[in-house]
Amino acid sequence: MYPKIDFLYLSEPDMIDAGVLDAARCVSVCEETFSLLGKGDYLMGGANHNNHGLNIVFPKETKFPNMPVAGPDRRFAAMPGYLGGRFDVCGNKWYGSNHANAQKGLPRSILTMMLNDKDTGAPLALMSANLLSAARTGAVPGVAAKYxxxxxxxxxxxxxxxxxxxxxxxxxxxxxxxxxxxxxxxxxxxxxxxxxxxxxxxxxxxxxxxxxxxxxxxxxxxxxxxxxxxxxxxxxxxxxxxxxxxxxxxxxxxxxxxxxxxxxxxxxxxxxxxxxxxxxxxxxxxxxxxxxxxxxxxxxxxxxxxxxxxxxxxxxxxxxxxxxxxxxxxxxxxxxxxxMAVFDISWGFDLYKNAIDKGIGQSLNLWEKPSQA
The missing domain is CATH 3.40.50.720 (NAD(P)-binding Rossmann-like Domain)
Known part of the structure; x- marks a missing residue:
């Protein structure tokens, strides 16, 4: 299959078709993720492998005219991780947040999720992640409710x-x-x-x-x-x-x-x-x-x-x-x-597999052959 690389793009409607709103299924996947966390079969960012993510927080003042300044809930964040078990995949959730987005008819945060092959780093899927993130955020207390x-x-x-x-x-x-x-x-x-x-x-x-x-x-x-x-x-x-x-x-x-x-x-x-x-x-x-x-x-x-x-x-x-x-x-x-990013990874991976099985999404080409190989 290599060196050609194609990956799957899933829009928000695609994510809905793939089952992102299935709360019961999401709770089940997150329960599985908690089990892997408890066993230690995961990695997140930072030297301790447990950081929530890396944030860009803007200054209150700046001498640069185009640099953003601090505002309510205004930041960018990257949340990388690896999750083992049946998932065995790397991923990163990337988002920008700004409370002022509501004035433009936008959600406070705009999120995307990338899944990557753990060995080569090749992209597997790029997906809209607002509904993904909300679902896994909700599913975590859903697991807590069970126990x-x-x-x-x-x-x-x-x-x-x-x-x-x-x-x-x-x-x-x-x-x-x-x-x-x-x-x-x-x-x-x-x-x-x-x-x-x-x-x-x-x-x-x-x-x-x-x-x-x-x-x-x-x-x-x-x-x-x-x-x-x-x-x-x-x-x-x-x-x-x-x-x-x-x-x-x-x-x-x-x-x-x-x-x-x-x-x-x-x-x-x-x-x-x-x-x-x-x-x-x-x-x-x-x-x-x-x-x-x-x-x-x-x-x-x-x-x-x-x-x-x-x-x-x-x-x-x-x-x-x-x-x-x-x-x-x-x-x-x-x-x-x-x-934690591992929940975005597990739920995203589950939906990625659903999308492949159901023929949902758009295949995008990274390259036919890499120029620098």
């Missing part, structure tokens, strides 16, 4: 009513058949009401929209958090009922009394350790902690009020039966997900 939420859960809360939490809720619902009532919180009530209407139409359960955070947290058996980085979120210990599970996919803060009196499960503890390494290297740990999802935990670990990350529980260990997840129906459990 950490009480199976008789009847009430759910959605904290932050944007597209990411829609993917999270869809994935969580593949694992919880007993949900009867959903409360949707957003600082913008119209968004909360719109989300509630979608839930009622899609899942035929009772749903209401609220714009007071306490209403969103109280009395819920399972809570999915994916609030905006631009709107700081704080919930109180007293709002969280016995036996509740909080599945966190976005920034938050809460009372120290809650974090020191709940069961904590991280997506992957080496990833969290890499965040702390980056915080130390930044020279301003406190500022760094304020910008990452795990920040509230890192502060308490530094203060000796929580076990070290090395002694903490990752979901891969729970999936593999190495460590327990929920140990009692009365446990209050919090799950922290920060996002």
């Amino acid at each position: 950490l939420v009480n199976k008789d859960a009847k009430t759910a809360s959605v904290i932050g009513c944007g597209p990411i939490n829609k993917a999270c809720f869809a994935a969580i619902m593949t694992q919880l058949s007993g949900i009867e009532k959903v409360v949707c919180f957003d600082v913008f009530l119209d968004k909360a009401n719109e989300f509630a209407r979608w839930i009622e139409a899609t899942y035929h359960v009772s749903a209401i929209g609220v714009d007071e955070a306490e209403q969103g947290f109280r009395d819920a058996d399972v809570i999915t958090v994916a609030a905006s980085r631009l709107k700081p979120l704080h919930f109180k210990d007293e709002w969280i009922k016995e036996g509740a599970a909080i599945l966190v996919s976005g920034p938050f803060n809460t009372d120290e009394s809650f974090l020191t009196n709940c069961k904590i499960v991280f997506d992957h503890t080496p990833l969290q350790e890499a965040y702390v390494e980056d915080a130390v290297a930044s020279g301003n740990k406190e500022a760094y902690y304020s910008g990452v999802i795990g920040g509230p935990f890192y502060r308490l670990i530094d203060a000796g009020k929580l076990p070290s990350l090395a002694d903490s529980t990752g979901l891969g260990d729970v999936v593999n039966g190495v460590k327990p997840g929920r140990e009692s129906a009365k446990d209050r459990v919090i799950f922290i997900a920060c996002g």
Whole structure:
């Protein structure tokens, strides 16, 4: 087949045809990925092989007229990785983000995903990745719901009513058949009401929209958090009922009394350790902690009020039966997900294989014969 190289291009409509919106399948693939993480059959960026990715963050001021300056959620990021198991492939998610995109009718982030042969580096597929990324972001708490939420859960809360939490809720619902009532919180009530209407139409359960955070947290058996980085979120210990599970996919803060009196499960503890390494290297740990999802935990670990990350529980260990997840129906459990390229790789690879089997997408030619061989 070599030296000629062709690769597959998948547009967003192609990705939909290939099954990117299949939440149940995505949860299954992400559960498989967690197992590989727990076994160590993966690589990500950085010298520690566990970095979330590499960001370009723009300066507040610049003397260069064409260089972008800092703005809300404005950055570029590359998230490379290798995943073993049946995937056995390398990949990189690349995205640019800018909150001002909404003024142009665009999503906040625009993402693409490239899969590459692990041996030659040859491209296998280039795909639209907004729906891919949202689906895998949602599927991660979907896996957590399978292992950490009480199976008789009847009430759910959605904290932050944007597209990411829609993917999270869809994935969580593949694992919880007993949900009867959903409360949707957003600082913008119209968004909360719109989300509630979608839930009622899609899942035929009772749903209401609220714009007071306490209403969103109280009395819920399972809570999915994916609030905006631009709107700081704080919930109180007293709002969280016995036996509740909080599945966190976005920034938050809460009372120290809650974090020191709940069961904590991280997506992957080496990833969290890499965040702390980056915080130390930044020279301003406190500022760094304020910008990452795990920040509230890192502060308490530094203060000796929580076990070290090395002694903490990752979901891969729970999936593999190495460590327990929920140990009692009365446990209050919090799950922290920060996002990893290996999930984009696994879900992207699965969709790539689907596309090939179904004849979806466009074949593009890199070269017939390389000029520099």
